Amino acid sequence: MLIIQILLIIFFLFALIKVVGRFLAGDLTKAGLVWWSLFWIVAAIVVLLPNSTAYFAKLVGIGRGADLVVYVSLAAIFFILFKLMIKIESLNKDITKLTRKIALKDDKDSI
Amino acid sequence: MLFVIVPAYNEAKNIGRVISGLFSQGLQNIIVVDDGSTDQTASIAGAAGAIVLRHEVNRGQGASLQTGNEYALAHGVSAVVHFDADGQFNPVDIAKAFAVMKDKNIEVVLGSRFLDNRSKMPWTKKYIVLPVARLINHLLTGLKLTDVHNGFRILSRTALEKIKISQDRMAHNSEIIKQIKQKKLSYLEYPVEVTYNEYGQGVGGGIRIIWEILQGRLTR
Numbered sequence: 001m002l003i004i005q006i007l008l009i010i011f012f013l014f015a016l017i018k019v020v021g022r023f024l025a026g027d028l029t030k031a032g033l034v035w036w037s038l039f040w041i042v043a044a045i046v047v048l049l050p051n052s053t054a055y056f057a058k059l060v061g062i063g064r065g066a067d068l069v070v071y072v073s074l075a076a077i078f079f080i081l082f083k084l085m086i087k088i089e090s091l092n093k094d095i096t097k098l099t100r101k102i103a104l105k106d107d108k109d110s111i
Numbered sequence: 112m113l114f115v116i117v118p119a120y121n122e123a124k125n126i127g128r129v130i131s132g133l134f135s136q137g138l139q140n141i142i143v144v145d146d147g148s149t150d151q152t153a154s155i156a157g158a159a160g161a162i163v164l165r166h167e168v169n170r171g172q173g174a175s176l177q178t179g180n181e182y183a184l185a186h187g188v189s190a191v192v193h194f195d196a197d198g199q200f201n202p203v204d205i206a207k208a209f210a211v212m213k214d215k216n217i218e219v220v221l222g223s224r225f226l227d228n229r230s231k232m233p234w235t236k237k238y239i240v241l242p243v244a245r246l247i248n249h250l251l252t253g254l255k256l257t258d259v260h261n262g263f264r265i266l267s268r269t270a271l272e273k274i275k276i277s278q279d280r281m282a283h284n285s286e287i288i289k290q291i292k293q294k295k296l297s298y299l300e301y302p303v304e305v306t307y308n309e310y311g312q313g314v315g316g317g318i319r320i321i322w323e324i325l326q327g328r329l330t331r
Contacts, residue, residue: 027327089326091220096170096279100178107182 003049013045113209114188115266116179117161118172119196123150130159131196132202142182143196144175152196161284172262173283177276184271191271201229201304208265218270218296221288222263222280226302233307244317251324252289256300260284260320263303270296276301279318282323 016037023033046053046069053065062068119126126143133141143156147169157163164178176193183191190212191207205221212220214250224230241260248259262284266274273294278286291298 086201092279093277095168096174098172099147099166099168100174100181101180102184103166104185107185 008047012040016040114183115192116142117196118144118175120146121148122196125198127155138248142179144179146175171280173276174279185208190267193264204303217299219298220265220301220302222261222306223258223300225257229304255293269311271290274285281320
């Protein structure tokens, strides 16, 4: 086994423990628990059996399984970034709205 | 009724002087929007006789102006003046600009540093930063102005009801200009004096504003 495989597996185990911890603490729903557990387990399988992705890579016309993983991950990360940007912007708008409401709350005419 | 809206963030050093300058010109309804200052801005403004609205957290100049606008609208205002808290404007300009506005029945007056020679500014700002800002602004807003980043403006009640500032930080200036065009409000540029205590927004500030505008276009 390669060192990188060992390191990644340790990291995924750590992530899995965190997922369960969050679920027990009540921050994660049952669906969230299943989704994130599956995510890390699949990630571990891909790391342990790198050739397992080769089948899908061939299917979509990419030479190596590792490349497929990188492409899909990048696309996913940019999508998440985009979602976060929108979310932060809308949070900012909400904070401004609240701040304004508090600033004007002592003044009955403004409400 | 004319309201003067002064957005202020950590301006304890200048705010007292600015408010007494406004009162000395016979202006009465002075609204300071304290934008989450961590210094004595709010108490000094209150002691100086201004109405103080306080943002619990810092939301930016655009957000402060919108808070002031909403307060003014709720209090039967006929026009508001936007006036900076750092003492760079001359309060004498308000009455003159307002008189012209009423006389010509215009909705919006925008202050300009370039229509007379009272304002002394660093040459880099005069010949590099502001001309570039002018060009970019013309491209983004469609309105051709001599001074695009001047915080001095007077809005009539009609204009106030139509203009809604959603750009919380510094891009509100371009946003207001854009809305003047979109809502077909009559406007006029009027010479105002700007005294430079410090450089203000340099090139970095300009780039940040462009970023805010573009981001504002992409999100709602």
